[in-house]
Amino acid sequence: MTPLPPSTHDTAQFLDYHVSMLRDTVRTNAFREAIHATVVEGDVVVDIGCGTGILSLFACQAGARHVYAIDRGPVLDVARDLARRNGLADRISFLRGESTVLDPPERADVLITETLWNLGLGEGLLSTVSDAVRRWLRPGAAIIPGTVEVRLAPIGLRGLRERLSVADLDYGVDFSHLEAASRNVPRSMFIWPEAVRCPAQTVWSARLPYGGPETIPMAAEFVVETAGTVNAFGGWFRSDLGGGVVLSNAPPSAAPSWEQAVFPLSHAVEVAPGDRIRVALETDATADTTWTWATRVLRDGSEVAAFQQSTRDVRLLTSA
CATH class of the missing domain: 2.70.160.11 (Hnrnp arginine n-methyltransferase1)
Known part of the structure; x- marks a missing residue:
């Protein structure tokens, strides 16, 4: 059966959600500041739950050699287009799926994951990070968020x-x-x-x-x-x-x-x-x-x- 295209209502909800995240300047600027303080020239970065890819773009701006941006949702297509329009398509690889299932192309120096629910816990943050440390990161890699x-x-x-x-x-x-x-x-x-x-x-x-x-x-x-x-x-x-x-x-x-x-x-x-x-x-x-x-x-x-x-x-x- 051919899947139905998303309704206008679904598309509007999708856009509203991700635009609201971008317009949250407190959140976005805090992550940008932390990324620029952590990522150094030549780093490999993995961004789990990348959404629109804004944090992956910040990592590139901070000097990352390459970023692996992971998301399971259709927003990954938006992120890919955003990277292309900003001249960073060759430095960001977009991977669709769960980070706990995907195979890492290489080990990363920095992990970024904005999987914080309103209580901090609640979006699988701890298990996501633990798996990333075992399979995606080099020893001693930096993690954003740290605590x-x-x-x-x-x-x-x-x-x-x-x-x-x-x-x-x-x-x-x-x-x-x-x-x-x-x-x-x-x-x-x-x-x-x-x-x-x-x-x-x-x-x-x-x-x-x-x-x-x-x-x-x-x-x-x-x-x-x-x-x-x-x-x-x-x-x-x-x-x-x-x-x-x-x-x-x-x-x-x-x-x-x-x-x-x-x-x-x-x-x-x-x-x-x-x-x-x-x-x-x-x-x-x-x-x-x-x-x-x-x-x-x-x-x-x-x-x-x-x-x-x-x-x-x-x-x-x-x-x-």
């Missing part, structure tokens, strides 16, 4: 219940399974500073490549200072890209192509000063799209709320 730090805070988001809930819809339909599933999936949303109920804490950090256990535990305890509603945990990242360049999407984020990660609670909780909110968040380093988070709210040492949530529950519901 990733995950930060969490309890938040009270206005309108979150309306966004997630279908329990109040009177259609004569049982939506209970969808209601439960909706609260077990982390979201990408903008978090305003006034929604943050306690100062954020660093719950995990690592220098790449990550060499720790496959299961990544993160935990924190927050002491409430002001009464209010808590209905989720918000998360964001801080990353040292290299060359002293630090990038973060902490609210209010100056890098608009990233929102923040939102892990909803099963139910909103009214908290008071002195309450303690404990969270244990866990993901898998080899496939960081699975998340589990457990929450306890304590008042004067007694538990007033406790939730256990996981994206695994969503998979069970959708496969039932």
